[in-house]
Amino acid sequence: MVMMGEMWSHVGSTMASLMFIYAMVKQFFPHNLQDYYIEKYFRILVSFAYPYVEITFDEFTGERMERSEAYSAIKTYLSDKSSASAKRLKADVMKDSQSVVLSMDYNEEITDEFQGVKVWWTARKISPRSQRISYYPDDDEKKSYRLTVHKRYRQLITDSYISLVIKQGKEIALKNRQRKLYSNNPSNNWCLYKSSKWSSVMFEHPASFDTLAMDVKIKEEIKNDLIKFSKGKDYYARIGKAWKRGYLLYGPPGTGKSTMIAAMANLLDYDVYDLELTAVKDNTELRRLLIDTSNKSIVVIEDIDCSLDLTGQREKKNKEKDTSIEGIPIEKKAKKEEKNDSKVTLSGLLNCIDGHWSACGGERIIVFTTNYVDKLYPALIRRGRMEKHIEMSYCCFDAFKVLAKNYLEIDFHPLFEEIEAMLGETKMTPADVAENLMPKSDYDKEETCLIRLIKALKAAKEEANKKAEEEEKEEQQSVEEEKDKEKCNKDAKGEHIADHKVKENGVAAKEMKANNRID
Numbered sequence: 001m002v003m004m005g006e007m008w009s010h011v012g013s014t015m016a017s018l019m020f021i022y023a024m025v026k027q028f029f030p031h032n033l034q035d036y037y038i039e040k041y042f043r044i045l046v047s048f049a050y051p052y053v054e055i056t057f058d059e060f061t062g063e064r065m066e067r068s069e070a071y072s073a074i075k076t077y078l079s080d081k082s083s084a085s086a087k088r089l090k091a092d093v094m095k096d097s098q099s100v101v102l103s104m105d106y107n108e109e110i111t112d113e114f115q116g117v118k119v120w121w122t123a124r125k126i127s128p129r130s131q132r133i134s135y136y137p138d139d140d141e142k143k144s145y146r147l148t149v150h151k152r153y154r155q156l157i158t159d160s161y162i163s164l165v166i167k168q169g170k171e172i173a174l175k176n177r178q179r180k181l182y183s184n185n186p187s188n189n190w191c192l193y194k195s196s197k198w199s200s201v202m203f204e205h206p207a208s209f210d211t212l213a214m215d216v217k218i219k220e221e222i223k224n225d226l227i228k229f230s231k232g233k234d235y236y237a238r239i240g241k242a243w244k245r246g247y248l249l250y251g252p253p254g255t256g257k258s259t260m261i262a263a264m265a266n267l268l269d270y271d272v273y274d275l276e277l278t279a280v281k282d283n284t285e286l287r288r289l290l291i292d293t294s295n296k297s298i299v300v301i302e303d304i305d306c307s308l309d310l311t312g313q314r315e316k317k318n319k320e321k322d323t324s325i326e327g328i329p330i331e332k333k334a335k336k337e338e339k340n341d342s343k344v345t346l347s348g349l350l351n352c353i354d355g356h357w358s359a360c361g362g363e364r365i366i367v368f369t370t371n372y373v374d375k376l377y378p379a380l381i382r383r384g385r386m387e388k389h390i391e392m393s394y395c396c397f398d399a400f401k402v403l404a405k406n407y408l409e410i411d412f413h414p415l416f417e418e419i420e421a422m423l424g425e426t427k428m429t430p431a432d433v434a435e436n437l438m439p440k441s442d443y444d445k446e447e448t449c450l451i452r453l454i455k456a457l458k459a460a461k462e463e464a465n466k467k468a469e470e471e472e473k474e475e476q477q478s479v480e481e482e483k484d485k486e487k488c489n490k491d492a493k494g495e496h497i498a499d500h501k502v503k504e505n506g507v508a509a510k511e512m513k514a515n516n517r518i519d
């Protein structure tokens with residue numbers, strides 16, 4: 001690779017010669033023709049002396065100043081090249097590890113070669129001359145990459161080289177990328193200049209399908225479904241369906257719905273977009289948010305039943321009779337009460353899930369979670385929209401075995417038998433089982449943890465029996481009350497009929513008397 005200085009020394013010496021020629025020629029031209037002809041020929045000479053084409057790739061482009069995909073891809077491509085050839089490099093330390101990513105520093109140049117043609121890349125950063133106050137720290141800096149190539153190769157470079165650089169840059173980025181967890185910013189935080197609808201942190205959840213406690217068969221089925229989906233690009237194209245899939249995870253709190261989403265993301269190597277619907281102003285904003293998600297991602301709407309007034313009907317009922325939302329954990333109830341300024345409607349959400357625009361991009365999974373599947377509007381979760389409905393339920397023995405392996409690193413223990421029997425008759429969430437299995441001190445042995453779990457299961461069973469007895473009593477009481485009421489009603493009705501009969505008999509007797517008198 002030859003540095004760009006070589007090109008500049010050629011340009012410099014040619015320019016000096018041209019300036020000399022220009023001064024000489026100027027003397028011999030009639031004064032009135034100097035301006036027109038000299039300038040014309042001077043331009044031709046300059047273009048001869050500088051026979052290069054420059055192409056600039058800005059970091060932000062378009063009317064809405066979106067981050068340019070080409071810029072990001074070029075950056076990645078050049079990082080790979082420049083770590084070997086550039087003299088001044090910038091270093092970024094990756095958060096998760098000790099690895100360092102090197103990229104070329106500003107105003108640094110590197111050369112590249114494509115089919116024997118030399119090109120020069122320069123990283124540029126332009127800061128404004130005047131100081132101005134800005135809300136957004138790097139609004140005023142303009143970053144770009146400039147590609148310089150001899151005009152003779154213009155066609156080759158624009159037709160083939162640039163697209164190759166972008167393709168390779170994207171591939172490298174995909175290989176090196178650190179997955180992210182995005183959450184939507186409230187719309188009043190959107191920056192006017194660069195619309196940042198999502199903020200992100202590194203996605204570092206350690207959950208996997210190996211550590212997920214649930215029925216083994218169902219787990220395998222879900223894993224296969226996900227893998228099939230991720231490899232299904234051609235299949236989806238063939239059947240004429242957008243490459244996306246909807247999952248509905250439902251079940252009581254603490255059964256592993258959120259953990260399952262993390263395991264899905266880790267299995268497929270996808271980003272996660274945690275969409276808080278209550279922070280979305282309206283349907284248009286929802287659409288913009290979803291358009292702004294990347295491929296290979298999972299869009300999650302947690303507690304969908306609490307997030308939206310999806311059925312005006314149901315909401316009205318709840319207001320009249322609040323008992324229907326009893327049992328919702330406090331924070332979720334608060335969320336439901338807090339919602340309010342969001343004007344996202346059911347049809348808006350449905351349109352976002354499978355409207356025409358939702359086919360832009362691909363390889364996207366959308367997941368809804370809820371504790372109350374029966375409360376959801378059927379259209380929202382019908383098959384075809386939410387293709388897979390997965391019930392996350394109370395801890396079964398399969399699930400317990402996974403938790404015992406996770407928390408105690410054991411596959412078997414004589415107490416397992418008793419636990420299996422107890423789990424068959426007691427409802428306990430995996431979250432509660434896990435909590436009991438977690439050693440509370442360094443001296444806690446496996447047996448201590450298992451015995452603690454057995455005690456908790458017994459207590460849960462007693463509690464459930466007591467509750468069932470109370471419920472039965474209440475039911476009996478209400479049946480008896482109902483019976484009493486019915487009896488009272490009957491008695492009252494009987495009296496009323498008797499009264500009526502007495503009255504009727506009285507009237508008949510009077511009539512007979514009167515008739516007898518007439519006779």
Ligand SMILES: Nc1ncnc2c1ncn2[C@@H]1O[C@H](COP(=O)(O)OP(=O)(O)OP(=O)(O)O)[C@@H](O)[C@H]1O
Nearest residue numbers: 211212213252253254255256257258259430431434
């Ligand atoms: N199936 C499971 N496998 C492994 N761990 C689990 C499972 N279910 C629950 N846990 C443990 O319990 C914790 C709570 O689980 P999680 O947040 O996934 O429940 P959830 O179903 O999303 O609850 P909620 O309905 O309240 O959102 C997790 O951090 C995890 O440690």
Ligand SMILES: [Mg+2]
Nearest residue numbers: 257258302369
């Ligand atoms: Mg959850």
